[in-house]
Amino acid sequence: MKEKETLSRFKGASRYVLDNELAQIVNVSMALEMPLLLKGEPGTGKTMLAYAIAENLEMPLIVLNVKSSMKLVDALYQYDTLTRLNDSRFGDSTRDVSNIEEYIRMGKIGRAFTAERRTVLLIDEIDKADTDFQDDMLDVLDQMQFDIIEVDKTVKAKHRPVVVITSNAKKDLSDPFLGRCNFHHIAFPDAEMMQRILKVHFPRLEEDLMQASIGTFYRLRQIEGIEKKPATRELINWIRALTADPDFKISSLKQGNPPYLGVLFKKSPDLALANRIFGVN
Amino acid sequence: MFSAFFFTLKERGVPVTPTSFLRLHQALSKGLVLSVDDFYSVARSILIKSERYFDLYDQIFAHYFRGADLADLDETELDEVTRSLLSEWLKNPKELASVLGISEEQLNAMTPEEVVQYFLDRLKDQTEEHHGGSKWIGTGGSSPVGHSGFHPGGMRVGGASKNKSAVQVAMDRRYKDYSQDVPLTQSQMGEALKRLRRMAPEGPRDVVNVEKTIYETMRNAGEIEIMFDRRLMDRLKVILMIDNGGWSMDPYIHVVKTLFDYARNQFKDLTTYYFHNTIYDEIWLDPPRRRKPESVLDIAARDPETRIIIVGDASMAQYELVSKGGSIYFGTSSRTPSIENLRLLADTFRHAVWMNPAPLDEWEFVWTISAIRRIFPMFPLTLDGLDEAVQYLTARH
Known part of the structure; x- marks a missing residue:
């Protein structure tokens, strides 16, 4: 579901507004052959950047979504014992059961290594995994090779992928990890930048509505005590909601009476707080 | 080049490593940095690894480069700088060797003077053949950096140009907000506490x-x-004891509440007790500490593998902790001094920690904090502290 959603949304990376600073940092990371670690508030476009890089460089993108239960080997390769067992019992496949290699499938990192051309490898939300996973993974990315123990074979990267790693954690990753990455923090876009971003998403949005909604949005972000501030993603959805409502009038924003706050605030205490301050329900 | 800048960063407390400094030179040698603006972002991405230091970086950058061209240091100065870096490099010979592009054996065979000389020679290579770059380390002839325009195979740097110079940008101090320590939110606590779970086979x-x-x-x-x-299901037993009384805990209510909320979601078998200032003969299951007392002796009879997390500022008058009848509440029985009860808990449960929301630098000035620290391992109630506490709770003792 999520994958489908992102696919369609990112179809044109022309939708990503890239600033020069970031482009420069990406270039340096590629030249130094170092992974680029991106941090930033949720919704600032860390993941989208990788899509934009892939499109810009015209390279295929491979996404590894890190999960807390994930082991490093899952990201490298899988030995499909069950299929092999099934084949050995029923023998109705074209695979050669005595050849284990036929049952080795590449994981996301493995696929990036064995791809015929250079790829962009996005390792999304690395902070979800434990530190051992993080450090071991960087070892693999450093050496650009790993072993498949079942067949005693070493997989070497044909092309060094462009590695982009994202992290949501406010906490810093381990020192050895950081030492091997280039780092960039995507700051929350200012109003001017936000306007450019919105223009990409809503080319026909009225200037009046754009100004009013951006103004309200930044005011809402400044409410004290909000745990999860609304981000770009929420703003875009909110504007969608506003434009879809035939009864909506811009004056309600100007009067400080914004509707659909639930689109912006995802946590109920935050929503309650915002409603209390802006006095609507 | 830029060693003084590097040193200013270091002096002001930005954790910059010599390796990253060498990497910066590597980047410079590849001709990727053509202006102060480039230098601003490239050096930051290589040297600074946390947004917390971005603001400091901006300030130092603005100070250092305001109106200044990228002036080279003269050779004697550079020599001194390098020499003082050397001691740090030698702590990690493997990394140094790989950055210098020689084997560890080669490195070991060199005297410190030779290493410095080697490094200086490489630097000279670099300034002399600025765009050739292949002498520097690790390029292996496969550098993606080419000739025309910018770099083929690199990102195209798009039309919109910056209307501010890097120094101006730095002086804006865009990252001021990130320089403070971040408050704890529920999800961050979750990540830290999750590691405490002990999985055991149970369930379908x-x-x-x-x-x-x-x-x-x-x-x-x-x-x-x-x-x-x-x-696999989590079978860990956790007891959380929270100091919820008194004005001294008031500033920390929010953070303690977050911890509590998260712990409640996270652990199947969690009991929460409340106390005021310190633990006397009884401890309460209800937050107003009135209706449901439970004796500490009963708690001490529980499974000793239970993890105990006590949250409190441990700040009180000395007699509250050490005298018989020390409780400041009428009707709270305290036949034994509180400190004996604490010792009982610490002796019974090997995995017990005290989380203290009071700032670390106040700890040594409060007598009762020092006294309790001798009984329980105490950690600050911050993300790092929580991490350390979890490590302590999961380790075998």
Whole structure:
């Protein structure tokens, strides 16, 4: 579901507004052959950047979504014992059961290594995994090779992928990890930048509505005590909601009476707080 | 080049490593940095690894480069700088060797003077053939950096140009907000506490055990026999004791509440007790500390593998902790001094920690904090502190 959603949304990376600073940092990371670690508030476009890089460089993108239960080997390769067992019992496949290699499938990192051309490898939300996973993974990315123990074979990267790693954690990753990455923090876009971003998403949005909604949005972000501030993603959805409502009038924003706050605030205490301050329900 | 800038960063407390400094030079040698603006962002991405230091970086950058061109240091100065870096480099010879592009054996065979000389020579290579770059380390001829325009194979730097110079940008101090320590939110606590869970097989048998399946299938003469295991579930017992009384805890209510909310979601078997200032003969299950007392002796009879997390500022008058009848509340029995109760808990439960929301630098000035620290390992109630506490709680003692 999520994958489908992102696919369609990112179809044109022309939708990503890239600033020069970031482009420069990406270039340096590629030249130094170092992974680029991106941090930033949720919704600032860390993941989208990788899509934009892939499109810009015209390279295929491979996404590894890190999960807390994930082991490093899952990201490298899988030995499909069950299929092999099934084949050995029923023998109705074209695979050669005595050849284990036929049952080795590449994981996301493995696929990036064995791809015929250079790829962009996005390792999304690395902070979800434990530190051992993080450090071991960087070892693999450093050496650009790993072993498949079942067949005693070493997989070497044909092309060094462009590695982009994202992290949501406010906490810093381990020192050895950081030492091997280039780092960039995507700051929350200012109003001017936000306007450019919105223009990409809503080319026909009225200037009046754009100004009013951006103004309200930044005011809402400044409410004290909000745990999860609304981000770009929420703003875009909110504007969608506003434009879809035939009864909506811009004056309600100007009067400080914004509707659909639930689109912006995802946590109920935050929503309650915002409603209390802006006095609507 | 830029060593003084590097040193200013270091002096002001930005954690910059010599390796990253060498990497910066590597980047410079590849001709990727053509202006102060480039230098601003490239140096930051290589040297600074946390947004917390971005603001400091901006300030130092603005100070250092305001109106200044990229002036080279003269050679004697550079020599001194390098020499003082050397001691740090030598702590990690492997890394140094790889950055310098020589083997560890070669490095070991060099005297410190030779290493410095080697480094200086490389730097000279670099300034002399600025765009050739292949002498520097690790390029292996495969540098993606080319000739025309910018770099083919690199990102195209798009039309919109910056209307501010890097120094101006730095002086804006865009990252001021990130320089403070971040408050704890629920999800961050979650990440830290999650590691405390101890998984044990319990629950439905719905996970295929491949090894066993193969074994049983072979025993079954090749007729497939799929074996299932129970799913892993968390079985850790946790007791949380919260100091919820008194004005001294007021500033920390929010952070303690977050910890509590998260712990409640996270652990199946969690009991929360409340106390005021310190633990006397009884401790309460209800937050107003009135209706449901439970004696500390009963708690001490529980499974000793239970993890105990006590949250409190441990700040009180000395007699509250050490005298008989020390409780400042009428009706709270305290036949034994509180400190004895604390010792009892610490002796019974090997995995017990005290989380203190009071700032670390106040700890040594409060007598009762020092006294309690001698009984329980105490950690600050911050993300790092929580991490350390979890490590302590999961380690074998």
